[in-house]
Amino acid sequence: MSARVSRRRDYHIVVLGAGGVGKSCLTAQFVQNVWIESYDPTIEDSYRKQIEVDGRQCVLEILDTAGTDQFTAMRELYVKTGQGFLLVFSITSLSSLYELSRIREQIVNIKDDDSVPIVIVGNKSDLEDERTVTRSEAFSVSQNWGNAPYYETSARRRANVEEVFIDLCRQIIRKDNAGALSIEEEIVYGYEDPGEVQGHVRRDGGQHSHGRRRKKKPTCTIL
Ligand SMILES: Nc1nc2c(ncn2[C@@H]2O[C@H](COP(=O)(O)OP(=O)(O)O)[C@@H](O)[C@H]2O)c(=O)[nH]1
Numbered sequence: 001m002s003a004r005v006s007r008r009r010d011y012h013i014v015v016l017g018a019g020g021v022g023k024s025c026l027t028a029q030f031v032q033n034v035w036i037e038s039y040d041p042t043i044e045d046s047y048r049k050q051i052e053v054d055g056r057q058c059v060l061e062i063l064d065t066a067g068t069d070q071f072t073a074m075r076e077l078y079v080k081t082g083q084g085f086l087l088v089f090s091i092t093s094l095s096s097l098y099e100l101s102r103i104r105e106q107i108v109n110i111k112d113d114d115s116v117p118i119v120i121v122g123n124k125s126d127l128e129d130e131r132t133v134t135r136s137e138a139f140s141v142s143q144n145w146g147n148a149p150y151y152e153t154s155a156r157r158r159a160n161v162e163e164v165f166i167d168l169c170r171q172i173i174r175k176d177n178a179g180a181l182s183i184e185e186e187i188v189y190g191y192e193d194p195g196e197v198q199g200h201v202r203r204d205g206g207q208h209s210h211g212r213r214r215k216k217k218p219t220c221t222i223l
């Protein structure tokens with residue numbers, strides 16, 4: 001019997017960005033299909049929603065954050081827990097795009113990983129007349145951040161709302177699969193039963209010193 005690595009199907013998503021860019025409206029549109037004209041800016045809450053991505057059922061735990069002034073211990077904690085981040089700015093506010101640089105830096109530092117699943121979201125695309133951030137400007141920022149995907153959304157019109165969450169979820173799944181494969185590569189086989197192989201998934205290098213260690217090549221390609 002070979003070792004099996006169980007796949008997590010709950011994914012933690014954190015929605016971050018300056019106040020007033022539309023984080024709560026985007027979240028409400030995605031989770032509840034409703035347009036909420038005015039949302040209490042101080043409310044920070046999490047929501048659950050099940051979606052299907054490429055035939056796989058995923059339960060998204062979405063944290064709609066409030067306030068980005070200081071990185072509190074609480075914030076650090078949910079960045080640690082978060083697996084994917086929606087970084088939202090408003091296309092009507094250049095400073096809200098700049099604010100994202102600081103946030104992204106914090107995420108990369110806290111997670112010590114510069115390939116964290118991120119989607120950059122330029123919200124309020126219905127306010128084209130008030131646009132102050134050009135598409136190319138936002139796009140070049142996204143390229144500087146390891147080619148993070150860039151979408152323009154309108155929470156008001158529910159444009160591209162599903163797409164940003166699905167893209168993020170896909171990135172998390174891809175990373176999850178890559179992690180599972182690297183764990184599968186480190187399987188320890190016991191001596192006792194050479195016919196039927198007993199496997200232990202190994203995350204550290206410590207225990208099972210009696211075991212014979214064999215590297216297993218990944219058997220599938222990650223797209
Ligand atoms: N025109 C327009 N207004 C939006 C959109 N999304 C949010 N808003 C407005 O922007 C304001 C702030 O939205 P909110 O979701 O509370 O922002 P948050 O502080 O980032 O959570 C509210 O007055 C919303 O009605 C959008 O897509 N288009």
Ligand SMILES: [Mg+2]
Pocket residue numbers: 023024025039040041042043064065066
């Ligand atoms: Mg809010």
